[in-house]
Amino acid sequence: MTADRGTRTPLAILAVIAVVAATWIAAPVFAPVAFALFVIAIAWPLQRRLQSRLPKLMALAVVVLVTVVVFLAFASVIVWGFGRVGRWVVSDAGRFQLLYxxxxxxxxxxxxxxxxxxxxxxxxxxxxxxxxxxxxxxxxTLTFWLVVLVYVILGLLEVDDTARKVGAMENREAARILLSACTETAAKFRRYMLVRTAMSVLTGALVWLFAVLAGLPLAAEWGVIAFALNYIPFIGPAIATVFPTLFALAQFASWEAALAVFAGLNVIQFVIGSYVEPRVSGTALAVSPFIVLFAVFLWTFLWGVIGAFIGVPITIAVLTFCAQHPSSRWLADLLGTRRDWGRPTT
Incomplete structure (x- = not known):
């Protein structure tokens, strides 16, 4: 028995390394699938409600249209914010040249x-x-989003059939784990995006207000950039803090003013990220901050910007699945911030 346990640990480590390597090598294959599953989990409640009143294909068309509109609106906001800042930098190139x-x-x-x-x-x-x-x-990027859209369309059409197939599996324990974990993961994804969006809106509003009070030009643009980048934990808020600080250094030509802007923005990010958001999200999404940071950097390394955005949801999904079985529940207990994180109710 001891020998078996001694063999399992190295094999498990090798298996994890092999999975990570395959995920990195086959990123063009796995990344669109992972993002599509994330979108499907969020959009499925709307699809289910609509197809109870409309034909399935018509309901699917409405959901896909809403999804595309949301993504286009988000992309437009990002382009507008960064574009306005970029044009201001070009028009005020003399001041930046002097700073340089x-x-x-x-x-x-x-x-x-x-x-x-x-x-x-x-x-x-x-x-x-x-x-x-x-x-x-x-x-x-355009190819990626087209592939994601195709996966989302096909996935939404097959959710009911897949659930029936899983429910009909002979291995009842495996069927229970899959159904329970998928349902709970989808619910957590929706809550994660709801909380993240609310905190992003709050962050953007406070950054805008702070920029107005500090007399920093492009206050609305800095608020929009802070809103968009807040969807990427740790990395996004850091970038949203550094850019306005450098801009303030060039505009005010004062290290003291730039330091004050840097300090004020960091206070906003700290209060929202360390105080407000954990209390809004509650224990259902509780993950160790160390694991959150590790997940962001790991998935950024593997999949770039998409990985930075989806790294935390992937971690939540892995811990939720681990919590469904006694043999892997210890991992969810270890990496979560409460002892009964994600355990199935009895």
């Missing part, structure tokens, strides 16, 4: 030759490669 010159002089006075680094790395060839990379990423 001051920083470069200070660095060169301390033995760091910024001009040489700039000439070596930021040249015409680099700009051409950067533009080619942007175009390639845009094409890849």
């Amino acid at each position: 010159d001051q920083i470069a002089d200070w660095l060169e006075g301390h033995g760091i030759a910024v001009a040489g680094l700039w000439a070596d790395h930021f040249n015409v060839a680099w700009l051409v490669r950067a533009m080619q990379d942007v175009i390639a990423r845009a094409n890849t």
